[in-house]
Amino acid sequence: MAVVKVTRPKLNAGEKMYLGAIFKGFVITMKHAIASMRNKTRGADAMESTGLGITMQYPEQKWDGHLPDYYRGAPALVTDEQDRERCVSCQLCEFICPPKAIKITPGEIPSDDPWAKVEKRPKEFEIDMTRCIYCGMCEEVCPEQAIYLRKDYAITGLKRADMVHNKKKLYEIGGKRVGLVNKWNELK
Amino acid sequence: MDLVTLLVILAKVVGLTFVVVLPLVPISVYFERRFSAIIQDRVGPNRVGIPLTLLGAKKDFSFFGLVQPMADGLKLFLKEDFTPSHVNKAFYWLAPALTVVPALVTVCVVPFGSDIIVNGIGYKLVIADLDIGPLFVFAISSLSVYGITLAGWSSNSKFPFIGGVRSTAQMISYEIALGLSVVPVLLYYGDLNLSNIVEQQSVNGWLLLPLWGNSAPWNNGGDYTAWIFWIPAMIAFVIFTTSVFAETNRMPFDLPECETELVGGYHTEYSSMKFAMFFMGEYAAMVIGSSLVVTLFLGGWSLGPWFDTWAAGLKIGSVGIGGLLNMSVFMAKVVAFILFFILVRWTVPRFRYDQLMRLGWVIFFEAALINVFLAALVIAAPQFGTLATAAGLALLAIVTGTLVWVLKVSEKKSAPISI
Ligand code: SF4
Numbered sequence: 001m002a003v004v005k006v007t008r009p010k011l012n013a014g015e016k017m018y019l020g021a022i023f024k025g026f027v028i029t030m031k032h033a034i035a036s037m038r039n040k041t042r043g044a045d046a047m048e049s050t051g052l053g054i055t056m057q058y059p060e061q062k063w064d065g066h067l068p069d070y071y072r073g074a075p076a077l078v079t080d081e082q083d084r085e086r087c088v089s090c091q092l093c094e095f096i097c098p099p100k101a102i103k104i105t106p107g108e109i110p111s112d113d114p115w116a117k118v119e120k121r122p123k124e125f126e127i128d129m130t131r132c133i134y135c136g137m138c139e140e141v142c143p144e145q146a147i148y149l150r151k152d153y154a155i156t157g158l159k160r161a162d163m164v165h166n167k168k169k170l171y172e173i174g175g176k177r178v179g180l181v182n183k184w185n186e187l188k
Numbered sequence: 189m190d191l192v193t194l195l196v197i198l199a200k201v202v203g204l205t206f207v208v209v210l211p212l213v214p215i216s217v218y219f220e221r222r223f224s225a226i227i228q229d230r231v232g233p234n235r236v237g238i239p240l241t242l243l244g245a246k247k248d249f250s251f252f253g254l255v256q257p258m259a260d261g262l263k264l265f266l267k268e269d270f271t272p273s274h275v276n277k278a279f280y281w282l283a284p285a286l287t288v289v290p291a292l293v294t295v296c297v298v299p300f301g302s303d304i305i306v307n308g309i310g311y312k313l314v315i316a317d318l319d320i321g322p323l324f325v326f327a328i329s330s331l332s333v334y335g336i337t338l339a340g341w342s343s344n345s346k347f348p349f350i351g352g353v354r355s356t357a358q359m360i361s362y363e364i365a366l367g368l369s370v371v372p373v374l375l376y377y378g379d380l381n382l383s384n385i386v387e388q389q390s391v392n393g394w395l396l397l398p399l400w401g402n403s404a405p406w407n408n409g410g411d412y413t414a415w416i417f418w419i420p421a422m423i424a425f426v427i428f429t430t431s432v433f434a435e436t437n438r439m440p441f442d443l444p445e446c447e448t449e450l451v452g453g454y455h456t457e458y459s460s461m462k463f464a465m466f467f468m469g470e471y472a473a474m475v476i477g478s479s480l481v482v483t484l485f486l487g488g489w490s491l492g493p494w495f496d497t498w499a500a501g502l503k504i505g506s507v508g509i510g511g512l513l514n515m516s517v518f519m520a521k522v523v524a525f526i527l528f529f530i531l532v533r534w535t536v537p538r539f540r541y542d543q544l545m546r547l548g549w550v551i552f553f554e555a556a557l558i559n560v561f562l563a564a565l566v567i568a569a570p571q572f573g574t575l576a577t578a579a580g581l582a583l584l585a586i587v588t589g590t591l592v593w594v595l596k597v598s599e600k601k602s603a604p605i606s607i
């Protein structure tokens with residue numbers, strides 16, 4: 001391949017004066033300023049901006065509609081189509097969780113329960129959201145497909161205790177998830 | 189001095205400093221943040237307002253985030269005022285005050301508006317009507333270099349020290365260009381009193397807009413001096429404005445505090461209100477710099493002769509309030525110029541230190557000197573006659589050519605690296 005020697009461009013007198021370039025710069029910055037004032041910034045529509053520039057005004061507007069299916073938000077427990085808790089408190093997620101965010105108190109299912117043959121369900125299931133790093137390991141390790149990362153991301157609280165999701169809260173976020181594992185159903 | 193005079197002076201000091209100039213500091217900080225935001229396609233601080241919901245109202249009142257500077261100020265008050273153990277305490281404490289005080293002292297010679305007339309007696313809207321206005325400003329404002337240098341030295345750590353040294357060299361270099369560049373203006377007016385300079389501009393057209401009064405050729409019998417003087421005036425304006433940027437450590441010349449190299453420059457070790465004082469000093473210097481530019485070049489408080497005469501006749505009872513109107517014109521101009529400051533900051537990248545020194549000593553110093561010669565020639569041309577003027581012009585051209593040639597020759601070009 002031929003060698004191309006790159007030389008510095010020779011500046012003419014106007015360019016050496018530097019003032020022209022500064023004015024060009026003013027024009028560019030003012031163009032941006034005026035475009036943001038008129039809400040005409042390039043890319044503003046794609047970013048769903050409403051105010052100045054391309055910024056989306058967050059609490060009033062949300063990006064929720066654009067979240068991908070694989071979005072990893074808050075982990076939550078789900079029930080199956082018969083409203084049975086899927087979790088069998090095997091504690092695999094508790095042990096895999098890298099920051100040790102999960103705390104499970106296993107409990108026995110009484111023999112008069114229709115799901116007595118499942119044997120175990122969590123008595124208490126707590127995920128400390130100040131520790132959770134949204135890695136998704138719990139979802140991956142769960143043999144019962146009972147824990148999923150949902151699309152909730154605005155997890156807030158006024159004190160640390162508020163940030164610990166208990167079982168009730170986890171089922172509230174998780175809701176029902178149908179299909180998949182059916183091994184505890186009656187054979188038809 | 190009787191009681192009334194004293195009271196008037198006190199009212200001027202308090203009113204003009206604390207009601208007019210100091211509020212401009214948070215306002216320019218606010219503008220800085222919002223303007224830079226829209227330049228960068230962002231929003232900027234638009235939320236902080238008065239939390240009416242805490243008082244039971246339905247909606248918060250956030251007036252475009254105008255309360256933001258107050259929140260910033262409050263935050264700085266509440267922060268821990270930390271004094272590192274390795275500093276030289278006395279100077280460390282003195283330095284912030286030394287940067288704010290000179291900037292605020294210079295306020296006293298700025299003419300804010302025309303006279304306010306009470307019962308036939310005119311009160312000038314200037315704290316001290318000195319006959320050496322610009323010299324006073326230069327003398328006092330150059331003291332603020334002590335604040336920065338002391339801050340850099342007493343902090344006893346490397347980054348502030350480098351910042352302090354840089355700022356000393358920079359401010360001293362640009363003071364020369366600053367001083368020389370106003371000489372043509374003072375030659376033209378033949379006066380060093382800022383109030384009189386503005387008065388003249390109000391009657392005879394601004395220095396950069398000589399379109400009415402005595403400076404317009406159709407009024408003074410075909411004398412084009414004022415129009416030709418526009419050229420040296422414009423050169424002086426460019427040099428002066430750029431030097432003000434350098435003096436106030438603003439963006440293209442903010443080497444004393446450039447974040448990329450020096451952490452925070454001379455105020456690295458400062459926190460809380462002491463840091464806020466540096467911050468305030470910088471913005472106050474910016475306000476004073478723009479008011480000086482407006483006063484000298486852009487007509488101060490005047491807005492054309494029609495407005496000025498109309499305002500002068502305005503009265504409420506026996507009080508002529510034209511001065512207040514003129515003051516608002518002046519403030520509008522100053523704010524507009526501050527906006528220009530901000531635009532420059534977010535447009536022009538920072539200079540390298542050798543470029544900065546070269547611009548100050550090699551280009552501006554010489555250009556300002558030649559400009560003094562040129563301005564004198566323009567002013568003296570009517571008395572000189574054609575022949576002498578032409579000779580003067582030729583001499584000027586020769587001197588300029590020689591200077592440019594000397595500079596070109598003396599500057600050693602490093603050979604381009606070739607592989
Ligand atoms: S891994 Fe699944 S089944 Fe086991 S305890 Fe965790 S959520 Fe329950």
Ligand code: SF4
Pocket residue numbers: 075096097098099100101102127131132133134135136137138139
């Ligand atoms: S997402 Fe990761 S960190 Fe969060 S609870 Fe599950 S395993 Fe633990």
